Amino acid sequence: MKKFALMGVAGFVAPRHIQAIKETNNELVAAFDPNDSVGIIDSYFPKTHFFTEFERFDRHLEKLRLEKEEPVDFVSICTPNYLHDAHIRFALRNNADAICEKPLVLNPWNAEKLMVMEQQSSNKINTILQLRLHPSIVALKEKIANQSNEKIHDIDLTYITSRGNWYYASWKGSLEKSGGICSNIGIHFFDMLIWIFGDVVKNTVHLMEHDRASGVLQLKNANIRWFLSINEQVLPESAKKNGKRTFREITIDSEKFEFSDGFTDLHTLSYKNILSGNGFNVSETLKSLELAYNLRHTKPEALTGDFHPMAKLPITNHPFFK
Template sequence: MNFAIIGVGGYIAPRHLEAIKDLGHNLVAAYDQNDSVGIMDRYFPDCQFYTDFERFEAYVDSLKGTSQQVEYISICTPNHMHAPHIKFALSHGANAICEKPLVLFEKHIDELAEYERKYGKKVFTVLQLRVHDAILNLKKKVEESGKSSHKVQLTYMTSRGQWYHESWKGDARKSGGLSSNIGVHFFDMLTWIFGESVEITMDEKTALVERGFVKLAKADVQWELTIDKTRLPKHAVESGKTTYRSIKIDGEEFEFSEGFTELHKRVYSDIFAGKGYGLQDARAAVRIVEKIRSI
């Protein structure tokens, strides 16, 4: 199948390039406003690349009716651009595969559903934790436990330098803030396992840390997200780690620090097999992070 990618110069784009390449598909067009995209030579050296969106659009349209017609557009752009870029993909005859968070506002999900109906194409979202072996086993374990309520403690600490605050990621209008940018896939995982949110409260919210409580249908969740390296636990610092993940369920530590390298490939494989996650699958987590932003 033929792909195009929007945002090929971004941090997450190589995982999409690798998935497309390793699964035997072709990248015919790529766009990024920045031109530091030498990574493409490793995967698709013959791909047409543009820094002007108008030229990219014209090229995608020129391929219609040919053997290189674009069937999927992968979207790896800043969060606030996801909705318009998904609309671009659908209205130009392609399905969309979009990074998390799918959108920043729940109303955009409804708008995109209208685009799906209008153009007969589909939106797929990258919910990679749903294909992580450890998470799949956890979901099965929780379902088999028969318990109607659980206590969950989530901690995610990932160090970021000064660049973060100067980039679009540090601008809440573009990224949606910490919860949207680094936490949305955890909220998706938790709602997938324990049900949708009932209550949300905040204990702390700054540019460096967000901490609060989310009551789900089957779990009470205390959570903390931070990019402040001074909050890393001592044992993580001593072992040279810059990231710390911890989930405790009913007091028991759940380990899932490994197994992240192949997840995008699994996401793509599921999409091609008719098992990909779409608009409605993203709704519960988008609703949570939008609410957090407003508190």
């Protein structure tokens, strides 16, 4: 049984990590979050020591390591994106392996420096790239790998996940803290596509707003028109009629790629792989981190030539930005 500490336990994705720790028969001994709405811990680990102040959390882990000789083996990081770098370093300084949510960091050079720190440590940095473990996506990668390397696939990626007004008042609505839409909700898809279809050859940005982004991405074996949004107003009518606030669709050579199911156990599977020494390391995140960074720093071009059709939708500024 391994001992875990979890940072950002009040966050949206933290319950998946708590469940993964439980389902892999390990123990959550300490947790930290400035927000104290963490009652979900009781359903899994009611004896977990919880802290709302980082300094006391830090002291507790140090006492476990130095005084009780019961150090934590892993620190799971579900904190805001801009803090991942510092919290990964914190894990390594506590002689623990890090398990960090996406995006690992916001800037490629931060990842490169973490790789240097990891080499000087006896511990590992793992990142969650759960789409690489999805059965349908694994099958797609195998299918593409068995085809001619010269074939260029035409792909449309559309991902809309509606967010309410709270989003813009939180760290997620801050470009400096979240990295914007490309880092916050697009990073998994960019990683998946690069993993399957090869390295980035060229990217064109047509739209980069607070609530949506779009462009054309050329990979070694694919041309991809992509559209990301958190604005419910751009949901297709079919989704609105069914009361859905999320729309996710990928078409490959005009055929819909279905991967709607199979998401429920991916964090647990991620943890199983990490515990067996097969987690995804820092170097495997670099290409998607570089892409997301370049996208948010690229000046949008006019809608000419090929572009995602939803990039033409009218933009209404959110009241928060007026």
